[in-house]
Amino acid sequence: MANALFLALALLAQDGQASAQTSPNAPPTDEYGYVAWCYGALGGYASLYDQVMPEVTRIEKAFPGPDGVQAALKTYPEMRAQAQKDLKTFASAITAAEKASPRPISEYGGAQVKRGAAVWQGAASVDKARLAQMWMSWSPPGDCEKRAKTLEMKSSILGRALNYNAAGSATTPTPTSPPPAQPETPAPAQPETPAPQPVAEAPAPKPAAATPAATTAMPKAKPAAAPAKKLPPIGGGEIIVDPVNPVPCAGSLLPAKRGGRDVLICKPN
Incomplete structure (x- = not known):
């Protein structure tokens, strides 16, 4: 188990092609699965922080760098903070892709998260000094963040396009007559007449289009018939x-x- 762990970690420290061909836990090639894998691998790395730091501190003190022990130890909390920030970026991209996908993909994404986390599966049984050394030198593939941002951008645009298509394909019923006037809208006042007037001499009623209710109702029946915009x-x-x-x-x-x-x-x- 320990040998398998270190082989996987060593391969992941190299470029992706060799890793993809050799390691069973290498990331998939599709963008969504790749980002999900990055989330799992980086999450496993971040979860080991408290476990490995005592040994990391011992190693740094035993083999101080040119800038001193304190300068070296200062980098690890910064690395943990960056990992937590990157995990949020990956999670946001994964969520956006799942919302934009026309079919369920979360089960596949969950499997890739587990595959990514599996690169650390031997951490509990390996010698703590060797684990600390590998943990100190490990980092996720350099394009995880870039691919996550690309995935989220594409998912956001695709989601808006799908929503637009769904809205455009919906059938909107066309009313056969304008809606009745609201009770609050008073009817135009009619002049009082002392006696009924002959029909021929009665003033012609105002057209319905001139009333406030008709004027308001007519434009509401037309947006569904507006022609779709053409892409030049x-x-x-x-x-x-x-x-x-x-x-x-x-x-x-x-x-x-x-x-x-x-x-x-x-x-x-």
Whole structure:
């Protein structure tokens, strides 16, 4: 068990390709699973802080660096604080992806969290000095934070696009007649007449559109019929999805930057 732990830790300290090919606990290739794996591995690292720090302190005192023991020991609380901050970033990205996904993915994400945490599974049985040494030299893959931020950005944009599509596909019934006037709205005053007037001479009633109730009701029946906005092709046939004002995409959404802004490119399937 101990040998398996140290082999996994040593591989994870190297670049991802060798790790992915050799270690059974290496991160998956998809973005959501990768960030979930990072969360599990970093969470396991952070949870060992109290266990390893007495031995870490002993090692630092026995082999002081050029800046002295206190300077070296000061870095570990800072590393723990950074780990806790990164865990929040990963959790936020994971949550955003699960909300934006059209199908349930949390079970898969939970499995990747466990795979990430499994790189520390031998920590309870290994010699404390060796565990402290490996813990001192370990760090998560350098692209965990970057991929988490990318995942959250893509999930946020995709979520807005899905909501837009769902709203656009809903059928809105068109009322056959304007809603009745509210009781609080007084009817226009009619001039009093001393006696009934002949029908031919009665003043023509005001059109319903001129009354406050009709004027208010008419615009409410029209938004559902407004035509959907069309995405203009930009530069070589690209179709840009603006996250501020998303529109339906009949294809795949790919993240990109245009004009200094984060956007998605709609690629037809």
